[in-house]
Amino acid sequence: MSNTITLDESITVARPLHEVFAYISEFSRIDEWDPGVARGHKLTDGAAGVGSEYRIDMKAGFSLHYTVIEFETDKRMLMDVGSSLFTAREEIRFSSTPSGTTVRYIAQFTFPRAIAAANRVFPGIMDRVGKSTMEGMKKALEDNFEPPAPSRKLALADRLVLPGIWRFTKLGYRSSRKRWKPVSAFLENRHAVITGATSGVGLAAAKELAGFGAHITLVARDRTKANAVCRELRAQTGNPHIRVELADMSLMADVHALAARLLAAGKPIDMLINNAGALFNPRQQTPEGFEKSFALLLLGPYILTERLRPLLAAAQSPRVVNVLSGGMYSQKIKVNDLQSARGTYSGSVAYARAKRGLMILTEEWAQNWSEDGIAVNAMHPGWADTPGVENSLPAFYCVTRPFLRSPQEGADTMVWLAASTEAGKVSGKFWLDREQHPSHIFRFTRETAEERNQLLHTLQELLVSTTPAKAKKRARRRA
Numbered sequence: 001m002s003n004t005i006t007l008d009e010s011i012t013v014a015r016p017l018h019e020v021f022a023y024i025s026e027f028s029r030i031d032e033w034d035p036g037v038a039r040g041h042k043l044t045d046g047a048a049g050v051g052s053e054y055r056i057d058m059k060a061g062f063s064l065h066y067t068v069i070e071f072e073t074d075k076r077m078l079m080d081v082g083s084s085l086f087t088a089r090e091e092i093r094f095s096s097t098p099s100g101t102t103v104r105y106i107a108q109f110t111f112p113r114a115i116a117a118a119n120r121v122f123p124g125i126m127d128r129v130g131k132s133t134m135e136g137m138k139k140a141l142e143d144n145f146e147p148p149a150p151s152r153k154l155a156l157a158d159r160l161v162l163p164g165i166w167r168f169t170k171l172g173y174r175s176s177r178k179r180w181k182p183v184s185a186f187l188e189n190r191h192a193v194i195t196g197a198t199s200g201v202g203l204a205a206a207k208e209l210a211g212f213g214a215h216i217t218l219v220a221r222d223r224t225k226a227n228a229v230c231r232e233l234r235a236q237t238g239n240p241h242i243r244v245e246l247a248d249m250s251l252m253a254d255v256h257a258l259a260a261r262l263l264a265a266g267k268p269i270d271m272l273i274n275n276a277g278a279l280f281n282p283r284q285q286t287p288e289g290f291e292k293s294f295a296l297l298l299l300g301p302y303i304l305t306e307r308l309r310p311l312l313a314a315a316q317s318p319r320v321v322n323v324l325s326g327g328m329y330s331q332k333i334k335v336n337d338l339q340s341a342r343g344t345y346s347g348s349v350a351y352a353r354a355k356r357g358l359m360i361l362t363e364e365w366a367q368n369w370s371e372d373g374i375a376v377n378a379m380h381p382g383w384a385d386t387p388g389v390e391n392s393l394p395a396f397y398c399v400t401r402p403f404l405r406s407p408q409e410g411a412d413t414m415v416w417l418a419a420s421t422e423a424g425k426v427s428g429k430f431w432l433d434r435e436q437h438p439s440h441i442f443r444f445t446r447e448t449a450e451e452r453n454q455l456l457h458t459l460q461e462l463l464v465s466t467t468p469a470k471a472k473k474r475a476r477r478r479a
């Protein structure tokens with residue numbers, strides 16, 4: 001009596017072979033296309049290949065351990081599978097067809113006698129499992145999804161404050177995750193520029209995008225730390241196309257110099273992620289005389305993004321992702337006091353106002369840059385367990401720690417906005433866990449059209465006056 005069951009299923013999709021191979025061979029993404037899988041984890045460092053190992057947690061409550069034993073790029077991969085219930089050998093073969101790519105999945109399972117007998121009593125169970133897996137794979141590769149529309153339920157939860165705040169925790173992440181669609185976009189050769197990529201959610205986003213094969217420019221202020229991160233990311237992902245650009249994003253001279261270097265290099269930018277951030281207490285000024293929250297969280301991203309517009313416009317499906325915070329819901333932009341010079345200073349208020357300003361810019365750029373096909377969106381990472389939160393908000397960190405999400409979970413929406421095909425179809429919105437949220441929940445935070453124009457005017461003036469030639473002249477006049 002045989003204890004083995006063999007499955008042999010195929011699909012054909014209208015995508016080039018190398019794109020299909022890149023997506024499926026990164027096997028940890030199986031949770032996007034196999035409906036029986038809860039989560040895939042890559043256990044080994046480096047690019048997918050012989051020796052790569054994965055732990056696949058099944059929704060049924062057990063795990064599978066995959067080891068790649070044969071790997072031929074764009075052709076096939078053969079894996080040994082171990083678990084407490086069965087062992088298997090699975091082969092995935094890839095071939096080009098006139099209409100795209102055929103994926104053939106051949107698996108031989110060896111079950112204990114009792115399970116094999118059950119399969120004979122209920123024939124077809126394994127066939128159905130195989131078919132639904134391949135259907136999931138086809139759907140993922142077809143990549144034909146629409147961005148989620150705004151939801152009244154979410155907007156109401158935000159307005160009621162506490163239900164909205166609950167969504168910032170890891171529980172909110174887990175609840176939203178169930179509705180997500182696969183991201184099978186092909187990012188090899190796409191260029192991502194990420195500020196604040198040496199720590200927290202920026203680092204997690206850089207790792208994820210590097211895992212997709214994108215070319216990454218890590219913008220960082222500390223050379224030693226940045227080089228260490230760069231080496232680590234290369235080793236973890238096997239992606240050699242990761243490089244460092246140094247800039248203190250609160251110093252406009254650095255921001256202009258960074259923009260000038262990127263423009264001179266001329267490499268189109270597919271993804272610009274304005275993520276660098278910090279919260280400052282007490283009030284601090286940069287050597288250039290700007291209040292630090294304003295400089296780092298608003299003026300820096302404004303100047304960088306404005307100056308990089310030509311490189312964004314030259315990309316295939318360009319995206320700007322601005323990393324904001326739910327804190328902005330509590331503040332209106334103060335156009336006559338952008339640098340928090342009046343009244344009692346609060347770091348949290350200055351931070352929230354700067355984030356509010358970046359939300360306004362998100363909407364403005366979305367509208368004005370649509371002619372260049374640039375999608376500009378903003379996101380909130382939720383409350384993530386990062387060095388930034390631990391250092392700047394120790395009391396908050398202590399109380400909320402059990403509910404904080406991981407940096408990877410906080411970075412997910414950043415990556416989705418930058419990478420997914422459907423996110424390129426929407427612009428000017430605010431997102432948390434791949435879901436649209438209103439940009440205001442209280443009336444008192446809404447700015448008038450006049451205030452908006454004044455903000456844009458002030459920022460533009462500062463862009464001009466801080467460009468190196470003008471800044472030099474100004475310094476000479478002051479001297």
Ligand SMILES: NC(=O)c1ccc[n+]([C@@H]2O[C@H](COP(=O)([O-])OP(=O)(O)OC[C@H]3O[C@@H](n4cnc5c(N)ncnc54)[C@H](OP(=O)(O)O)[C@@H]3O)[C@@H](O)[C@H]2O)c1
Nearest residue numbers: 196198199200201248249250275276277325383384386388
């Ligand atoms: N974590 C959360 O719960 C949360 C919630 C809402 C919003 N956010 C936003 O998420 C973003 C990342 O925060 P995080 O929590 O991941 O914090 P983090 O762990 O402290 O990371 C902040 C990153 O920004 C960089 N950075 C800070 N000041 C900089 C400067 N002057 N020039 C260049 N880079 C600078 C840091 O570089 P160094 O490594 O050199 O310090 C680091 O790479 C921020 O914009 C923050 O406002 C986070």
